[in-house]
Amino acid sequence: MAETIHLLPDHIANQIAAGEVIQRPASAVKELLENAVDAGATEIKLIINDAGKALVQVIDNGKGMSPIDAQNAFARHATSKISTIDDLFQIRTMGFRGEALASIAAVAQVNLKTRRAEDELGTSVDMENSEVVATSPTACPVGTNISMKNLFFNVPARRNFLKSNSAELKHIIEEFTRVALAFPEIYFSFIHNGQDVFHWEAGSFKQRAIHVLGNTYSSKLVTVGEHTDYLNISGFVGKPETAKKTRSDQYFFVNRRFIKSAYLHHAVANAFDGLIPKENFPSYILYIDVDPSQVDINVHPTKQEIKFEDDKIIYAFVQAAVKHALAQFSIAPSLDFSLDANIQQLEAVQKPLTEDQKTATASSSLYAGFTQKNQAHFIAKTSHAEKQDWKSFFTEIPAAEEPSFIVKSSSMGLYQEKEGIQIKQEAALIQINNTYIVAPAGGGYVLFHQQLSHERVLYEKYQQASAHPHATQKSLFPVVLELSASDAVLLDEMKEDLAVIGYEIEPFGQSSFIIQGIPADVMAGNEKNAIELLLEQFKHFSGDIKFSKREKLNRCLARQMAIKAGQSLSQTEMHTLISDLLNCDTPQITASGAPTYIEFSENYLDSLFTKI
Ligand code: ADP
Numbered sequence: 001m002a003e004t005i006h007l008l009p010d011h012i013a014n015q016i017a018a019g020e021v022i023q024r025p026a027s028a029v030k031e032l033l034e035n036a037v038d039a040g041a042t043e044i045k046l047i048i049n050d051a052g053k054a055l056v057q058v059i060d061n062g063k064g065m066s067p068i069d070a071q072n073a074f075a076r077h078a079t080s081k082i083s084t085i086d087d088l089f090q091i092r093t094m095g096f097r098g099e100a101l102a103s104i105a106a107v108a109q110v111n112l113k114t115r116r117a118e119d120e121l122g123t124s125v126d127m128e129n130s131e132v133v134a135t136s137p138t139a140c141p142v143g144t145n146i147s148m149k150n151l152f153f154n155v156p157a158r159r160n161f162l163k164s165n166s167a168e169l170k171h172i173i174e175e176f177t178r179v180a181l182a183f184p185e186i187y188f189s190f191i192h193n194g195q196d197v198f199h200w201e202a203g204s205f206k207q208r209a210i211h212v213l214g215n216t217y218s219s220k221l222v223t224v225g226e227h228t229d230y231l232n233i234s235g236f237v238g239k240p241e242t243a244k245k246t247r248s249d250q251y252f253f254v255n256r257r258f259i260k261s262a263y264l265h266h267a268v269a270n271a272f273d274g275l276i277p278k279e280n281f282p283s284y285i286l287y288i289d290v291d292p293s294q295v296d297i298n299v300h301p302t303k304q305e306i307k308f309e310d311d312k313i314i315y316a317f318v319q320a321a322v323k324h325a326l327a328q329f330s331i332a333p334s335l336d337f338s339l340d341a342n343i344q345q346l347e348a349v350q351k352p353l354t355e356d357q358k359t360a361t362a363s364s365s366l367y368a369g370f371t372q373k374n375q376a377h378f379i380a381k382t383s384h385a386e387k388q389d390w391k392s393f394f395t396e397i398p399a400a401e402e403p404s405f406i407v408k409s410s411s412m413g414l415y416q417e418k419e420g421i422q423i424k425q426e427a428a429l430i431q432i433n434n435t436y437i438v439a440p441a442g443g444g445y446v447l448f449h450q451q452l453s454h455e456r457v458l459y460e461k462y463q464q465a466s467a468h469p470h471a472t473q474k475s476l477f478p479v480v481l482e483l484s485a486s487d488a489v490l491l492d493e494m495k496e497d498l499a500v501i502g503y504e505i506e507p508f509g510q511s512s513f514i515i516q517g518i519p520a521d522v523m524a525g526n527e528k529n530a531i532e533l534l535l536e537q538f539k540h541f542s543g544d545i546k547f548s549k550r551e552k553l554n555r556c557l558a559r560q561m562a563i564k565a566g567q568s569l570s571q572t573e574m575h576t577l578i579s580d581l582l583n584c585d586t587p588q589i590t591a592s593g594a595p596t597y598i599e600f601s602e603n604y605l606d607s608l609f610t611k612i
Pocket residue numbers: 031035036038039060062063064065073074078079080081094095096097098099100101102143144
């Protein structure tokens with residue numbers, strides 16, 4: 001038999017290698033933006049069509065390339081950023097592997113136009129399947145204009161793996177936001193399908209943070225800044241009141257490179273301990289600067305993880321820096337009353353420090369210079385009356401968070417006999433553990449799970465709403481929702497579908513929305529929370545390609561709005577719930593397949609007690 005090993009043709013090898021670097025339009029966005037940053041640009045424009053599937057274009061006013069470099073840039077391992085292995089440990093640029101342009105040219109149709117200031121004419125290069133298909137001198141501005149069309153046109157299997165436009169766009173905005181946050185001294189703009197999405201003037205770190213997080217943050221950021229010989233940390237944390245249920249506004253940059261670190265996130269969360277509710281996430285944008293020799297960014301081309309020489313020190317440092325910032329802010333004269341009261345409700349503030357805590361605090365070098373009254377634990381108390389007001393305010397919010405459970409009058413006598421279950425209207429129902437409902441049926445009983453049952457009821461209701469739009473109640477006091485840039489795009493995508501079920505949401509500035517109306521059965525006062533939760537759930541789903549956007553939304557909403565386990569129900573409420581459930585098309589399971597009830601028939605019960 002003939003030999004079976006053969007060398008892959010270059011274009012296939014290149015496509016395989018490209019998969020490491022370019023997984024989706026957003027990966028190309030990141031690479032091209034970083035190249036523009038590395039080229040020293042002060043203005044960078046990102047133009048996207050069709051969530052990057054049709055076009056990703058980046059225009060910069062950086063230093064440009066010579067005619068020869070313009071072609072060489074596409075060769076694998078072509079880079080101007082390192083030349084010896086030692087350079088790896090002193091990296092100050094974003095790129096250094098020389099793989100991005102080669103990868104992009106392997107999986108998309110690319111046109112590059114570039115000119116250096118010293119050249120009269122620029123160069124245009126067209127690439128397809130890793131080959132130069134055309135090159136010519138061209139008149140163009142100084143800088144680089146690179147466009148990548150039809151990503152994965154030659155790898156249909158990969159193209160099919162791309163997700164919905166809203167999901168891909170979300171990734172693109174994430175990458176755009178991260179680069180923009182890291183380089184506020186650069187002007188960034190972003191156009192999608194011909195529409196201006198963002199326009200961020202060059203400015204300070206704080207100004208950029210506010211561009212990204214939204215205007216409401218202008219008075220809600222606490223500045224973090226600690227400097228040592230070993231490392232510097234700077235940036236912002238949101239005041240406790242800005243903590244959200246969604247995990248969207250958390251950014252770490254190490255030497256201006258965005259990184260993901262559950263470990264460091266924990267350090268920040270720890271510093272907020274006791275200041276925000278457990279299930280909420282603090283928002284933060286933190287920049288850590290260390291000597292490049294102290295970190296290893298050479299882990300993987302697209303990995304956002306990072307290895308520190310000593311990550312325990314970094315953890316302690318981040319935590320202390322955030323604590324310090326929060327402590328200082330709590331006595332700042334600009335402190336508004338609402339926040340002061342807010343913090344005072346918390347146990348950690350009311351409780352004096354334990355001896356151990358005092359010693360630990362005192363021995364931390366960061367704290368060495370502070371007086372005790374600079375700490376959050378020592379906020380001067382306000383009058384008792386004021387505190388009472390705030391207390392009632394706080395107990396009302398959790399109550400409003402419980403979805404309302406509308407009691408409708410149901411049919412008289414027996415419920416629907418679906419699945420052969422007969423429950424008498426006057427039957428006494430028993431709620432167990434505020435979670436289960438026991439209903440006598442026939443000679444046995446049925447055990448319902450209240451939350452899962454309600455989820456099914458709502459799910460079918462929302463499904464029907466697609467055909468018959470739902471009633472809206474106009475908000476008396478329209479609520480303004482300030483979102484992060486990426487959440488705003490997501491909500492914009494969802495708003496028509498939300499309208500069908502009764503949410504009236506209108507754009508209001510760059511990343512804000514006004515909630516004008518809510519479904520008739522959502523309790524007013526809870527709309528902001530409901531939307532935040534919805535966004536969070538929707539994001540978890542967005543990886544699922546098999547569901548339509550509507551279907552995802554229906555599922556998310558049903559889950560979110562369902563009465564929760566732990567809520568005590570009256571007899572009428574329990575009867576209504578069961579009757580509504582048994583009237584469903586598919587009462588036995590939730591949309592995601594969990595059982596809603598279990599039947600214990602007379603025969604089954606008898607069989608349990610027969611003698612063996
Ligand atoms: P890397 O960024 O890792 O060096 P890339 O494949 O991204 O690798 O780019 C290859 C080279 O092309 C870069 O090292 C740089 O010299 C040049 N280059 C890429 N994009 C630009 C740009 N926007 N402006 C100027 N030069 C660029």
